[in-house]
Amino acid sequence: MPSRTPDAVARPAWVPPAGKPPLSARMLRATWRGLPAKRHEAGWEPGLEVPAADGSPLITDHYFPRAQGDFPTLLVRSPYGRGLPWSPQYGLLFAEQGFHVVLQSCRGTGGSGGDFDLWRNEAADGRATVSWLREQPWFDGTLGTVGPSYLGYVQWALAVEPPPELKAMVVQVGLHDPHALFHTDGALRLENLLAVGVGMTYQHQGMAPFLKATLRLRRRLRDATAARPLRRAYVPALGRELPWLDDVMAHPDAKDPYWHGASLAEVAERLAVPTALVTGWQDALADQTFEQYARLRAAGRETALLVGPWTHTSALQQGWPQVFGESLAWLRAHLHGDPSGLRPTAVRVHVGGENTWRDLDDWPPPAAATSWYPITGGHLTRQAPADRTPVTAFRYDPADPTPSLGGQLLSRTAGPRDNATLEARDDVLTFTGPPLTEPMDILGAVSARLSVSTDTGHADVFTRLCDVDPQGRSVNICDGFGRLRTTGQTPSQIGVPMSATAHRFPVGHRIRWQISAGAHPRYARNPGTGEPPVDATTFTPAHITLHTDSALTLPTRSEPV
Numbered sequence: 001m002p003s004r005t006p007d008a009v010a011r012p013a014w015v016p017p018a019g020k021p022p023l024s025a026r027m028l029r030a031t032w033r034g035l036p037a038k039r040h041e042a043g044w045e046p047g048l049e050v051p052a053a054d055g056s057p058l059i060t061d062h063y064f065p066r067a068q069g070d071f072p073t074l075l076v077r078s079p080y081g082r083g084l085p086w087s088p089q090y091g092l093l094f095a096e097q098g099f100h101v102v103l104q105s106c107r108g109t110g111g112s113g114g115d116f117d118l119w120r121n122e123a124a125d126g127r128a129t130v131s132w133l134r135e136q137p138w139f140d141g142t143l144g145t146v147g148p149s150y151l152g153y154v155q156w157a158l159a160v161e162p163p164p165e166l167k168a169m170v171v172q173v174g175l176h177d178p179h180a181l182f183h184t185d186g187a188l189r190l191e192n193l194l195a196v197g198v199g200m201t202y203q204h205q206g207m208a209p210f211l212k213a214t215l216r217l218r219r220r221l222r223d224a225t226a227a228r229p230l231r232r233a234y235v236p237a238l239g240r241e242l243p244w245l246d247d248v249m250a251h252p253d254a255k256d257p258y259w260h261g262a263s264l265a266e267v268a269e270r271l272a273v274p275t276a277l278v279t280g281w282q283d284a285l286a287d288q289t290f291e292q293y294a295r296l297r298a299a300g301r302e303t304a305l306l307v308g309p310w311t312h313t314s315a316l317q318q319g320w321p322q323v324f325g326e327s328l329a330w331l332r333a334h335l336h337g338d339p340s341g342l343r344p345t346a347v348r349v350h351v352g353g354e355n356t357w358r359d360l361d362d363w364p365p366p367a368a369a370t371s372w373y374p375i376t377g378g379h380l381t382r383q384a385p386a387d388r389t390p391v392t393a394f395r396y397d398p399a400d401p402t403p404s405l406g407g408q409l410l411s412r413t414a415g416p417r418d419n420a421t422l423e424a425r426d427d428v429l430t431f432t433g434p435p436l437t438e439p440m441d442i443l444g445a446v447s448a449r450l451s452v453s454t455d456t457g458h459a460d461v462f463t464r465l466c467d468v469d470p471q472g473r474s475v476n477i478c479d480g481f482g483r484l485r486t487t488g489q490t491p492s493q494i495g496v497p498m499s500a501t502a503h504r505f506p507v508g509h510r511i512r513w514q515i516s517a518g519a520h521p522r523y524a525r526n527p528g529t530g531e532p533p534v535d536a537t538t539f540t541p542a543h544i545t546l547h548t549d550s551a552l553t554l555p556t557r558s559e560p561v
Helices: 006-010 023-031 086-096 122-133 150-158 178-182 190-205 207-226 243-250 286-298 320-335
Strands: 042-051 057-065 073-078 100-105 143-149 166-174 275-282 303-311 347-351 356-360 368-375 379-381 390-396 428-432 440-454 458-468 474-485 492-505 510-516 542-547 551-557
Touching (some): 023 086, 042 086, 042 122, 057 086, 057 122, 073 150, 086 143, 086 320, 100 122, 122 150, 143 150, 143 320, 150 166, 178 190, 190 207, 190 243, 275 492, 286 303, 286 492, 303 320, 347 492, 368 428, 368 510, 379 510, 390 428, 440 474, 440 510, 458 492, 458 551, 474 510
Parallel strands (some): 073 143, 143 166, 166 275, 303 347
Antiparallel strands (some): 042 057, 368 379, 368 551, 390 542, 440 492, 440 542, 458 474, 474 492
């Protein structure tokens, strides 16, 4: 473990306070199974005030191991409060493993002073907190960061100008680009926006207000998402006006000056701090994690990637024993000098269809791009079409929008689902391949190319890969969304990224390509008029024709890794 700085050595000895971690944290901690054995008892020093960059007090709780000696520090900054689940998951558990943990409420949340901003304060307030740490007698000069979702964003913000003390980061189901969380190809990711709205507004107030607000959103979700216009229709569902949410809805273009400085994607390219990444195949931020990993690897940085069978929330629930174990191993290796818990490869992924884990040297692994083509009768074939002709057509009515079902969401409805009710609709196309005679492994990014014509000139496309078992049950694997303009009856082509997967299609299963013109309220419906969806009050149905020069492209491996 690195030695203390000369200044820290010269300071008076620190006398740990007698406080125990909160009872609620200890009770929840006692229910968890499958975690590493604790090394130390934990202490708690709550309610510290740390000056923000503007001087506002940032309310901070300090967890620590009750043991002699120096221990590295973990900084965990959150807009969601410092209570459950953060106090046991990050404060108590990591203190038991030999870390000081500084759990801090972001500006304007959890009792901290000032006003909350969706991203503009985090870099400066992170640096201000590190300046405060340098003055603490227990800080030994070795710092790491850890946390999920927006707690990942604040880590990237600190890394814009990383302090020399920062030696390791663990970004779990993490965010680096707020715009991409709320917008895709010009479409508003409506369900994500409402989920973030309730979380940012109420979770830092405590579990009771957060639960009450969540239940209210569920009751009023249909009204909030079906309103014409959408703008401000969220207020009854969220209980108040949120200026930042109004701003997000009003600025769909990533190049708008409003979003200047919001994306921290490029930080990974120059970051020298070893960084571990965690996500799930059904995480709403999975694609941001894959981008983080690709940038770190391209820059030759030290990184690791864990991808489980998780959604954004289940990674911290059902997946927590593995997420915590691997996060702890990374932090012990880089802050305690103990690499004994690290896995031998950079990447570990869960493979759906066979429910196993695979260790890989990199992501994505080498694979052959294989294309599948839609033909009349709802079939999917490997044989490329000889010419461009219509395959089939359907009618999309924004007044009765194609509903979203499962997939990469922030909400409890995320994840793999039986798609039977969705595929029974007239506005959903399915193209299904023959039963497989040998297993097929798909590892990497999935994509689609669609050739589409419309009678209105405006259309969205939602494209999904499904696994159909011998009983006919169709389960979603991954999907993607795109928006296009068409002219007359001339088809327009659009490429649609469909995220990534690691999945085995067993013998007897079939590959299904599902195509529709929306997934509401995951994405705000296209009104069909060219009017911005948040302002639209008039809807125009669209007749959409799919043509044969469309293709689903899968990264295929003929044998297991």
